[in-house]
Amino acid sequence: MGGEAISGAALSRDRLVALASRVGPNAASGLARGRVAALSGPRRGEGGDLYDLRPFLEGDDPRLVDPAATARSGRPQLRRRHEEVERSLLLVVDLRGPMFWGTRGRFRSVAAAEAAAVEGWACVLAGGRVGLAILRDSGIDWWPSRPRQAAMLEIAAGLARSHAEAIAQAAGEAAPLCDGLAAVAARVPSGTAVVLATGMDNPGAAFANIATDLMCRNPFEVLLVQDAVETAPPRVRLTARIGHALIRGRFGPSGTAAFLTDRGIAVRVVRADAAEVLPA
Structure with a gap:
């Protein structure tokens, strides 16, 4: 395997930390910047309604x-x-088995972690608090919400470590995404913004209902990670492994973004094959 393939499959803590330098006025256009930087109320400890x-x-x-x-x-x-409510962000990164593949550039898992890291850096550098939940086949890894850059340094290390462990253990069918989202919804305080970085593989029948309930008390957004074959499907027939079965056929255009927006769920697409790590 060449160096480029290895780089695209591995998640680097140093790169996640270096992404802080990419955060500028327009680096994060979603909840991380909009819910934090626009605040004009009193600081923590100075009162407020x-x-x-x-x-x-x-x-x-x-x-x-x-x-x-x-x-x-x-x-x-x-x-x-x-x-305090508006300055809190929870990053939810999908590292279940189906995220560990890519046809060009980065694995979808790497793209998800890097896009989430940009959101986290945008939040803490604007004075907010950031926490992390990693969805894995074996359960959820959780980092409580904390302020300042030290929180993101810990999150970067945790993401890199969990990614290495999860990619070595990935096998079989992944649990439905809705199960992990339900567990997160049961634990996250109301008012905390939630950003979910995922490829939406096996969302589960209850995903839309759980997301809708979550949005009643928490700002919620999906960073939809897509590989090149999902954004620009090839016309040739390909063989792909779906679960334990090998299926030969053609990729069709992904309708996941439309599925989310039709249900009122905010979504931004993350191109796994693009050099730019920021969501579109």
């Missing part, structure tokens, strides 16, 4: 626990203000 109270979760700042609400409910309750 009370938004609501919610149960304390792992990774939350214990200084924001409300003593009175905690005493009334019998369990720790967190004060959450508008400014």
Whole structure:
């Protein structure tokens, strides 16, 4: 295997960190920049209108626990203000088995991780908090939301490590994407923006319903990762492995983006074969 193929299949921590330099005024056009950079309210610790109270979760700042609400409910309750909600972003990266392929340039898994990293850098460099959930065939790897560049350094290392482990273990049928999204929805605090980087392989029958419910309390966007054969299908007949079966046929144009937009789900396409890592 040549050096280019190896590079396209491997996820580099150093490259994920270097993507910080790609973040500028127009680097991220979705939730990471729009939900953070446009804020004009008071900074953390300087007051602000009370938004609501919610149960304390792992990774939350214990200084924001409300003593009175905690005493009334019998369990720790967190004060959450508008400014804090809008400055929080959760990156969800799909590293299930079907993501580990590519016909040109990068593996779809690498493209997903790099596009998500750009969103994360845009958020923390604008003063926000970023967390990470990695969807794997074996379960979910989770990094709680944290502020500043140190959070993204940890996320970059975690992505590279999980990618290497997942690509070595990928085999068989992947669990439906909706299962992972449901687990994320059950754990993410309301108001936190969620960006899902995925190829939408085996979404599951419940995906649209789960996404719709999630959007009722969280800004949600899909970074749809597509290989060259999905964006510009060849006219020749090809043999592809679908699960455990080998199927010969022609690729048709992907209708996944339309499927998402028709259901009101925000989507941006990420070209796995493009040198540019940023979503379109």
